[in-house]
Amino acid sequence: MHIMTDSSITSLDKDKARHQWLEQQVQHLLIATEHELRARGPLGLSELDLIRALQGERWQLLGEVNFTEPDQLYPVHFLLFHTLYRLRDQLAETNETLLISPLRLTLLPVAQRPETTLPASEDKLRAFYLDLSQYFMSNGDIQDMMDNFWAGLPPERPDMDDAALAAETLGFEALPETFTAVKQGFRRQIMRAHPDRGGSTEEVQKLNEAFSVLKAHYA
Template sequence: MPNNAAESTAHRAIPELVSVLEVALEQILRSHPAGLSEHALLKILQAPDWNILEPINFREPAALYPVHFLVFHALYRLRTTLISEGGETLHINALNIILRPGAPPSGTSLPDHGDDPLAEFYLDLHNLRLESNVIESMLDDFWQGIQRPSDDALKQACDDLELDWPPQDARAANLQFRRLAMLHHPDRGGKPGRLQSINHAIAVVRRHLRHAG
């Protein structure tokens, strides 16, 4: 069992790791409009492009569960954000996790309401037990794999997002990204290449703002 100091460290690190996962999950799902299985999503999160998750033994439930829980916690948080902002929703199950334009049908509850037992379970971090050294290792691997973008890359990203250079406001950048992603989504007649450039651009801008902060 972890001691109190380790538990405290883990408690402080979890929000940062969840934020990292939310950013990564949104970008990955926007790049895969047909959706992904949980297994495929975990594989992508382990790949060098993201470098968030360490190798997972998929045959060992004790090792897989904490990672599964943390990813689904971030997915349900992302779904809550998308619904609250309007225009998009996220369908979540282990076989297909897919981002779709359009809010849920009228009367559908937000995923943190008590009438959605799965959301209620995954949004409660008391259901997670992840040791501090695991969380810190995941964070270290992620940040080491992300470098500050060059000025040329940042300028191109701002052009793609139709933002002033250099970008100063994360909220304005995110709102513009969501507007353009909805406008150019293939489900709404957009071109996949344009959506991919928008997805890449927001990742560059967010990386710049994170380093600038």
């Protein structure tokens, strides 16, 4: 029989306290996120817009984020998407659904839900984000995940609406014919948005998100 030591009890207490704190945060985020989504209506908002709203004076639920540092961005991104998937499950009970992607978060009646979703990939993403233990991923694991992505392991192919929105974010009027054109447009926009030229790290993050969507689209 395993005997519990003082140190193991302390460790369990700390884990319990951390998860209780996280759950409390999620409950606040569920209320605020649903409010913001309903306020935006069918146009929805981006992940970045939602982060800004939750940082704002009304809610003050998120602190400042350095969008260029993955180890600082990941906990905020994860907690937000955990909340979004929880909210989507709740909304299903009222015949509503939530379209989830970094570039567009939209609350819709179930009847208006597009038929282009990929159940297998959705299940994997949902399982990942609903596992709160993933919030505590180490900096090394976060970096490995980022390295795997840039090495050519992007998420599943986005739908055409998300791809078109990403192209618009990078300054295109329509989807370019080649990924080479996307990379050229991305470089131009990144140079323009650099903080040294009057841009901001938030704008750079939005461009990075758009580029990642198009990278998956052309993969």
